[in-house]
Amino acid sequence: MHQYKYCKAITSSDPTAAYHAAINERPSNGASPGNRNKRSVGEHTKYWQPGKTLKIVIVEYNEHSFATIKNSASKWLPYINLQFEFIELDEQTMLAATEFLGDIRVDFQPGLGSSGSSLIGTDSRTGSPDLPSMVLGTDFSSPYYESLVVHEFGHALGLGHEHQHPDAGIPWNRAKTYLHMANTTRFSKAEVDANVFPLERSASRVYTPYDRHSIMHYQVLDELTLGDWHQPVNLHISQGDIAAVRAIYP
Ligand SMILES: [Zn+2]
Incomplete structure (x- = not known):
């Protein structure tokens, strides 16, 4: 189980x-250096x-x-x-x-x-x-x-969800995943899109290389992916997480 x-x-x-x-909290939230994406109101770090x-x-x-x-x-x-x-x-x-x-x-x-x-x-x-x-x-x-x-x-x-990193490349079986998430957590289709599947690169996030061992990564069941891809629950802050938060909070 x-x-x-x-x-x-x-x-x-x-x-x-x-x-x-x-x-108001941190003016640089409105303009992270090195990111040339055009910013809209919803596109800023937090x-x-x-x-x-x-x-x-x-x-x-x-x-x-x-x-x-x-x-x-x-x-x-x-x-x-x-x-x-x-x-x-x-x-x-x-x-x-x-x-x-x-x-x-x-x-x-x-x-x-x-x-x-x-x-x-x-x-x-x-x-x-x-x-x-x-x-x-x-x-x-x-x-x-x-x-x-x-x-x-x-x-x-x-921090956002690491499994939604644009470089994650998780071969989701989307139809099965919608069904599984509805059954286990009552996520709507929109909530699955917002919390599970990859997101486009966004100016509201600072990216470090994709890290499947991140504490911010979901467990991924093999039965929800195409072919053989799964990730057990990550229990600890990873080296990638440490690098990310050190960069954000120097
Ligand atoms: Zn989360």
Whole structure:
């Protein structure tokens, strides 16, 4: 029996607010050097200002939740010039918030098991302050849980899905993949397109060479590809991930 941990990376529903949040945080989000693609409002990076202390609010769930998220998210810290300040809050306080209590706001949804979703980078400074920017399942004892949290925090740091890298070349069987994702995670066709299949090269992302061992890569089942191609769940931050975040957060 597989344990699937397909995640949804969520883009802000308000591209103009997302653009301003990104530029206010770090002006270079609007103009990454070396990238000559024409930029539109939706085409910018969403990285935090290096040196910043990111405030991470975690809604109280049980006696394991806070420590588990804190320890797992902190796996990024040796490689980035950012600090994390973790704050545990009760749900009522979060629901009553009228301003952003945290740059990243984590809540839990038991039905998600060991999967989750997150907004990308500074997009979490858009929308309603009483809403989480990251939602995680509560299967804390799963062998995949830590890698889920590390993956979601990769999104919160501004990283996209590595399996969607334009150079990934994964020979997806698209028809089977739509069906599988609908059955296992109730992804719509549009959500599969947005989260699974390769994306065009975009100015909203800084590219390092494609790395199938990235923590930002989905597991890929052999039965969902043409011929023989599969990738097991990646459990740890890879050398490629380290190179990427070091370049983003020097
Ligand atoms: Zn993801």
